[in-house]
Structures are given as structure tokens and as C-alpha cells.
Amino acid sequence: MQQNILSQKKIKYVENIKNHHYYACIPQKGNPNCSDKEKINLQNESSLSQKTISNNSYSHQSNGTYYKKHSIIFRELRSISNQSHNDQIDDIPKAFIFRIKSKNHIQNEPLIIENQEQKDKDRKTKDLAKVLRDMKKKRQEYTQKGQFVPKSPIPLLKHQNNKIQEDLSTEKSQNQVKKLPKIYTKQAPVIIEVLEQYEPLSKSSRLQGNGIGEDPFQVKLTRYYQFLFKFQCNHLFYVKQSQVRSQSYYIEVIDENEIIIKELMRKRWWWCEQIEKTDDVQFYWSKRSNSQFLQKQKIRVLFDESQNKVVDPFNLDNYEEQIKFAIEHKLALISPSGRLHNHIEINQLIGFKKNFIKFLEQYASLLNLDLFQYFPYSINISSQQDPKLNIFLTQQKNQNSLWIVKPGEWANNGLFMKICQNVKQVYDFIISEFKNQDHNFETLVIQKYIKPLLYYKRKFDLYTYLLISQINGVVRVYFYDEVYGRTSSKEYNEQDLDPLIHFTNSPIQKESKGFSLQEPGNKLSIDKLQEFFVQFKLNFKETMIPQLKAIAIHAIKAVFTHLVVKDHNFEIIGLNYIVDQDFKPWLVELNLNPSFIPDCQYHQKVITQMLDNALYLTIDLIYPPPSLWPSNKKQLIDRFNLQNKFQPLIDSRFDSEMLIELFEKK
Template identity: 30%
Template sequence: MESFTRSASVKKNKDKSQTLNHTHLPNVKKKETFLRLKLSSIHTSHNWRNSSLTGIDLTLIREPPSSLIIPPHLFDEYEMNSSYVIISDSKNKTISKKNRKSVQLNTKRENSPDQLKDFAIEGIPSQTHKKVFKRPEFINTVKPRISIVKKTNKPEPHNESSVKEIIFWNWLGMIKTSNGFEIYPHRSQFKYYVGKGNNGSLVNHILKSRFWWTRTDCIEEANFVWTQLKNKTILDLIPSYKNCLEKDLNPLTLDSKIPKTLLNENQETFGFKLILESNSFLNLNKNYFLVADSIKTHNRLPNNNCICNKKEMFKNLKIYYDKVGIDIFDKVPLTFHIETGISDRNFQVFIDSFTEGSTWIIKPGEATNRGKGIKVSSSLNQIKELISRRHENRTYIIQKYIQNPFLINKRKFDIRCYALITSFANQLQGYFFKDGYLRTSCKEFNIKNTQDKFVHLTNDAVQKNHEDYGKYESGNKLSYYDFQKFLNSIGSNVDFFNDIFPQIVDIVKESIACAKNLINEEGKMNSFEILGYDFMIDTNFKVWLIEINTNPCLELGCSYLSKVIPDMLDNSFRIALDPMFPPPESHKRFKPWVKSCNLTNKYILVYSSLSSN
């Protein structure tokens, strides 16, 4: 009887439960998981599983790809930003800012995204689910600062520090756009190697000031190698890419988190318009997506001899000027390249040009600098003797001496300028540094005294050995402004910056143009070089190109050079290194660094091999 009663009670409760289920609970539709959307519902217009970033969620990049290049069609899906957050697993990287709220994180025990492809939970999440599956936290990382945007009619004030940060990222964006590449976000510590000689300690000091770089003595592991001479081993490690860069017909748009008037004002103040408003500036499609950790670069161009070698400079400039219909001897003094001594055909042409009393300068045809091997002579017999001294693989340049040089207090001088050439993929770009200096001689000019090198050779390596070095000018150097003061003092109406400076810029541009298909004929992905140009001025204020030097002297011989050369080097690295190896924005030292660094650009963009100008 008791068993029957218990059975009836259970049956009664069961019937009651069924009745309640049908009468009080609503109909529930099957729902997708509240933990994760199905992958098939995300960006169905693009098949991500067939892309090079295989097996990733749209909002979660597990680790940087091993290859250097990522296909350009991926840019449309990402809004690249320099900041990113490492979440839980150090390999999991994602872009913060706009995508931060959409980041989906795997729990520790969760299977891979492929295994969860069709995973779904039916029903309505209970309170228990909400407690267990709470919003993911950032573990073992610095939490990103999430700014709350308040609705207000007044624009937010911008302090000097925040404006400099925006200007800095605009600078990097401008250079990257002109080269057609984008950088994969990183938190790397890059390594650099600096070889000995030519004030390598200054180069080290400037790189050391960039907190995201560290020095290494192992040249093979360095991302950037600085040496006096070309290092073929390093150049061989830089890949070659000859895929064409293409112009973007849309106007350039830079990050404008500040009012346009303030942006334009700062671009003017920091010298950005020397590049942006150049006829050679191009807005290129970003055809390359670089992984900074994998990049190597060198401060030497593969075939720099094509303009830094005296005989090659003359040959290639002549080919270029003949092609564009310009007489090379309107830019370079009358020159003859002698390869086989007095029997050389060009030497016979030289003899026809030689007149009694004319003065000539004889130089080694191959790469030399610092005045080595240079002789001045007015004697034909002496010239014959000089070029008859046969050396293996040695040729000679015989050049007409400028017999009416413009003098400063009766002393000869030349002008040292700097240019930067960058090579990326199939584009060559040339920049001219606004600041340079005059190098003066210690002794008064006398065309008849051909034996005294202190009269004729203004190279620092020569003049610093004279007892009067620094007697008239500090370190025998004058700035452009000092030279203008001298012109004004003698009653000259010549304006250096309007009459002389443009002639120099034109010749620099033409010299880079003549090397367009030569200096990086191997199509190396990325390299650059700083060149030293030497010019002279005659009494008609006509500018003459004397030579182009690789490895120009970086010694700080006077207070003026202590300002010009470090500025030039730092500015060169802001063009050639920083866009390719940018600082990590999330690093605690980033804001103080930007606040204290010098962002002023003094380089004028004068040439692009992809531009018609």
C-alpha cells in the first residue's frame, strides 16, 4: 500500500511538472553561442581561410607571419595602428583601439577556432553562465587606457605633448606612404651594429637615444648595420623585390586628430612641407606589408660607386646630360678620363685643349677621398709623368682647374653639402639637407704656387695639419649665413639662398637622376646612404660640382659642426629608419621620448624615380 501511494505521488508530480512546462514557459528558439559568433557569420565576403593568414580569427592575430611580405589585399580588413595589446598568451596579438571591444579570447580549456566552427549552445544563458563566462580580463599585461568620449560642443584641448605625438605619427605615415609600405605592429627591441672609424661614437649616441634600439657586437643579428665601407654580406641578406610600386590617385589623408589649421601650422613649423609640397612627392598604394622584426638594412647602397667614384660619376653624368640636352661642362669643369696613360685617345684630346699657363688638377679615377693622390700642375711634362705611373686597376682624371675661384679674404674655399638617397623596392628617392658649410683654406690663393696643397685643397684632412688651422674661422668652417654676411660686407648684391643655393639643389637632383637604374640595380628591398657633395663657386657666382663622396667626414671639428652633423644624422634616421622600425607606442618611455625629441625636418625631397618631375 505504501509503495502504491509513493508511485502515485511521483506520477502526480511528474504530470504537474509537464503541465507547468507547457503552460508557463515560453517557446525558446535555438540561438547561436553567446560565447562566440560562428566564423561563417563574420565577413562572409572574404575567404580568410584561403589567405596567407591561415587559421586566425578576424579579431585575433596569434603571431606575426614568418614571411617578410603580407599580400596587400589584407589592408582593407585592418585599420593598421602602431599600438597593440598582448593578451594572456604572449603570442596572441591584436590591434587595440577600434577593435578592442570586439576581441574574442579563447578560454584556457577552449578548443581551437576550427574545432569550434559549428559550436553553439541552445537555450537562454542562466545566471550561472553569466558568472562563469564573465568578460575576459587582460592578464599579466598593462591594461590599455580606454578614453571615454564625452559629448560636448567644445573641442578637446590639445597640449604640446599630445600634438607632438600626433605630428610624429603623421611624419611616419607620410614617409611610409611615399614608399608604398605599411608595418606590422610590434613590441620588438631592434638591434644595431656600428663599425669603427669616422666618429662611429656619434652614430652610436644618436641610435642609443632611441629607446627601442639596443647595440650589438654581432653584425649578423643586427637589424641595422652602419659601417664605413659596404658590407657585401649584409647587403646579400637584404631581399630583392622588383614588384612595381603604384601611384594612389586618391589625395593623401593623414591622421587628423587635431584641427586642420593646427595640423598645417605644425607641418610648416616642423618642416614637413619640404617633402609634402615637393613636386617629387608621391602618394603610393601600400603594396608591401613589412614585419619589422624580420627586416635588415644597411647604410650603404649596393652600387654607390656609380656616382661616388670620380670616373664613374663623370661617365654617368655625361650620359645623363647628353640625354637631356645639357652640356656637362656647364656643371662640371672640363674633364678627361685617362685609362691607358699617354697613349690613351682621351689624352690626345687633352693635349689639344692644353694651353701654356693653364692649370689642371690630376686625381685618381677610382674611389679616394680626403685629398689623397691629388696633384695640381701647369706643366704638360709633369702631367705626362704623373699619368705614366701605372698602378694596377688605376686610371686618372685630368680636370681643368677653376682659375677664377671666388675667395673669402683672399683664401680659397669649397662648399660641403649632404644628400640622402633611399632605395625601397623599385623606387629611388633623393633628399637634400638644407644646412651645409664652407671649408676654407689656411693660406692665401696663388694660382702659380701649384706645389702647396694648403693653398688648393680645402679638405679638412689636409688643412688641419697646418699651423694656422682655425686661425681665421673656427675649424676653418663657415655657415651659409656667415657667408651671406661676408657677401653683404663686400657690397655684393648676391643672395646665397636665392642665387647660389638653387644651383646646388639642381645639380644634386641631376646627379641622383643619373644613377636611377644603377645605384640599386639589384632591386634591394631597403637600403640608404648619406653622401657628401663638394661644390665650388667662381667669380661669376656660377656653381661647379667637384665630387661626390661616400662615407663623408662626420668629425665635429668646431661648434657649428657640432650642431649641423648630429642634426643631419638624426634627420636621416627619421626618414630611413624610424618609419620602418617605429617605436612601440604602448611603451612607458614613448611619451617622454616624443616630448623631448627634435621633430624638425631639414631635408628637401628633390627626386623620386617614379615621378615625372
């Protein structure tokens, strides 16, 4: 009975001391003649003499023995501890060691570890130093693998709980992200791409789940690589990352047209600008195409059956996965040594209006389309004896309409155009121009004037851009969704032939004293257009823009099979639409070399983002940024806005074969 009281007091004494590990060793043979206080002091000295090694898994006794600590809680001990009759503690074997962990355990309950006699037997066959070396080696291996090695059950439970919460949050975020639908089909080549939304990076999510932050710069750079890899897959190639990269470019400066592109290239710090004019650069930008530069490029076929495939790289968030994916899908590895130009050989197809009209007529006849449901009635006159001129006079003599006459060989951006009130004025102007020996054109184009829908009594048109890219033999055509309006400075009057009334082109409107008085730069944002069309119960973004895209598709398909494909180039084309009084859009002109000189702050924002998006889809694919950024350049990553507004219209992998077969029927 006296020994039972001693055991009870000893356990209670040890439990009162907090935040340390204590070992209450109950002797196998107790002296009943000793006082309670002496026994407690004796036992306390024994526990304080213990030395705990660094891994906290073994306790080293003063007598040379060691004991392994276990977290196995015996239900019998708990039940016995709560018994009102303390004499039942004698049922516990005296050779066990009690361990109180008041800090790491929720309840201060005594824990039981293995029998001392068994440890004494193990000591005879095992070397303590060897065991400790093995334990240290094992812990180092876990540390190198980045695994969590808890010293007690509580941290382990916390780690498991964090892991569960991380998995739940990752699954929830994945369900909220739209996945890229695989809807490429040879029969119905529709292309949809979701670019603004990205799946959270798994590595970043894992680190954040463990309370560890990741470098924001690395997160943004990884997203940028992920963005570029998606478009590289569209062109069926990939580029290996490099730590350091340096390329040269040359910008042929003529006027203010190149200011924005120079700024966009400066933020791509891994490019080096060449001051003196040279063709020996990786990227050549000029207002007009450089034929010598284009001649050095590799010629590709428009349709390659081996490229007729879809590669969807969705949910690849690190470089190793991307390389593995590229190899599995047999993507071409392109070394960053290609040459790029901001022009393709398309001037003869679109820049020359006489040729463009011919291709449109041929395309419409093959598809049995009414060409003049999308484009204004137009004819090309090569001389004053041209039979088409007499046909025009006969067919249109009773038409009460205005007419526009413009050169047929080169884009004029609204310049050198003549507006006529009737057929007779058209005839007189054409005859006088052909008689003029100083004229610098071969043909003239007659185009019917579309009676416009007015923006508060003034004429306006719609303007946006096309991007044609030729990379790795794949030709893609994109439509820029940020459509904006251009207004005239004077009120509309059909009887007044003042160019400031009828032509909304900036070079003409800037000559007016009323320029920029009613709208900044005489420009209407897409939101302003949306508000304007609401009064007619029309949703501009949902009803008008799809029609603009459909017309653009017909225009490009008419010349698509005549493209000369080379690696690697692109072309930006301006699209000029007129909306008539019945709310029907008409494509009145395609402009090569559109002006990039902003007329207002909004206009500058549109042009800057459009050109930046064009560089994303072209030169950044061939020459992505290096993986190592100097510390003074890392802030530039914030200037790479990945909200791309170029939407794909045509892809040579799926459209070229059908168009080639169509034009072979002629």
C-alpha cells in the same frame, strides 16, 4: 485679499534664502482664519520636508508623491509677479508648485512645474522605483559616452558656448596652416613637401576647449607618428603600431667617424646594440658597404607601374584614421622584420670616378646638354698609351690653367691628389705614376681646376649632403638644405701649389698651424655665407642653393637607371662645389663615405641634425617607436626634432620611367 497677501509674503520669504532649492507649495484650499505667520511656517515645513534625489530631477514629498522639476518659465508668471496689483496672483492655479533657484539662475524668478493632480494620476500607473532606476541607467550611459549631462540650463549654455569657441579657434588655426599641394604629375614631376608645420590635433584641441589638459608626452608622440606616416605614404607602405618593440643593430667602429651615429641610436631606446660583429641584425652601419649583408636583401625593379601614384595623408592625426587611409589606398603592410644597411650598391657608379665620368657623358649626349657647364672638364686615363692622353695634350696645350690629377677608382676625400700648373706637369706626373709598380689604382682622372671666388683672399668651397633611400621598392633622393662653407688656412696664390691653399678638405687643413684660427673649424655657416654674398648683391639661399640642387639632379639622373634596388637601404653622399669668380657653382666631386667627424661646435650640430634626419627618413619608417614608453625614457621624446632639412629631388615613381626610356634610345 488676505490670501493674496499671504502668497506675496511666502514667495518673498523663500527668495531671501540663497544657494538652495526651495519648493513653495500653495495649498489648493487655504484657511482664511489662520494668521499669516502660521501659514508661512506651515508651508516652509512642507518645503523642508522634501528630499531631493541624487540626479536632482525629481523631488520626493513626505506624503509619497513626487514631482518632476522643469525649467520652463511661464511669461505669464513673470508678468504677474511684476504687477503692482498683487491680487492678480489668484489667477495662478493653486495646484502648481513654485521653485526658486537663486544659485543657478541669473534672476531669482519663480519657476512652474507640472500639475500635482496629473502627477497623482501618473503615480497610479508608474512605479517610482522603476523610474528612478531608468534615470540612473540613462545617466550612466551618458557618462560612459563622455557626454555632458547638465543639471540646470546654465552649465548647458556654458558647454555650448565652449564648443562654439572651440570650433571657431579650430577653423582659424586650420586656415593658418599650409596644406600640402598635390603637384605630382607624370609630365612634370615636381615634389614639394611642407614638414615643419602640422595641423593641431583635433583631440587635443577638444580637450583644451573644455579646460582639460592632455599629456604633453602623448601630444609629441602623436606628432612623431604623424610625421613618420607622411613619409611612409611616400614609399607606399605602412607599419602597424605595437606597444613593445625591440630590434638589434651593429655599428662597425673604425675611428671617431661613428661617435655621433652611436649617440643617435642610443636615444632610439627601442633598439638594442650588438657588441660583437654579426650580420644577424636589423640595422647594420659600417664605413664601407657589407656585400654579405646586401646579398640577403630582396631585389626590386626600379620602375613598377603599380607604384606610379600619389598618396597624400594630410590631416590624419590619429592611428585609426591612418590605418583606414592606408587600407583604402592599398598601401603595403610591412612587418617590422626588414634588414637595413647604410649603403646601397652605388660604389661602382659614383665611387669610381672613371665610371661616373662615363655616365655623365652618356647622359649629357642623350639630352644634348653641355656637360661642362655644370662639371669641370674631366677625362679618364687608363694607361700612358691611352689615346685620350694624347688628345688632351693636343687640345689643352695652350690653356693657361691649373689641373688636378686623382685616382679614378675610389673616393679619396681630398687625399692622394696632385695639383699641376700646366699640361706638361700633368703628363710627367701621369707617366711617372704608371711606371711606378707600387701604385694601387687602375686609372687616373685629369680635372680642370676652377678659379675660385675668394672669401677674404682665401679659397673656400661649398659642402652639403645627398640622401638616397630605397624602401619598399621606391627610390627617393634628397638634398640637405643646410649648405656650409669650408675655408683654406692660407691666402690664395695661384703660383703656389701648397695643398693648404688649394684643398679645403678637413684632413688636409688640419695639418696647418692656422687651422681654426680665422673661423672655428675653418667652417662657414649658411648665415655667414648669406652675409658674404650680400656684398655682391646676391641672395645665397634664394639664388645659389637652387642652382646647387639643379646640378645635383643631373649628377644623380646620370646613374639613376643603373641602380640596383633592394629593400631596404640608404646612402649618404657628400657634395663638393666650387663657386668661380663669375659666381657660377661647379660640382667638383661626389664623396661616398663622407667624414662625420666634427671640426667645431657648428659643424657638429650640422652633422648631428643631418644624420638624425636621415634616420627619420629610413630606419624610423620601418621601425617606428612603440606606443608604450617607460617612464624613465619619456624625456627622450624632446630630443626628436622634427624639423627635417632633407628636400626631395628625385622620386622613382615619377622619374624612373622617363629615364629608362631615355637610356633605351642609346
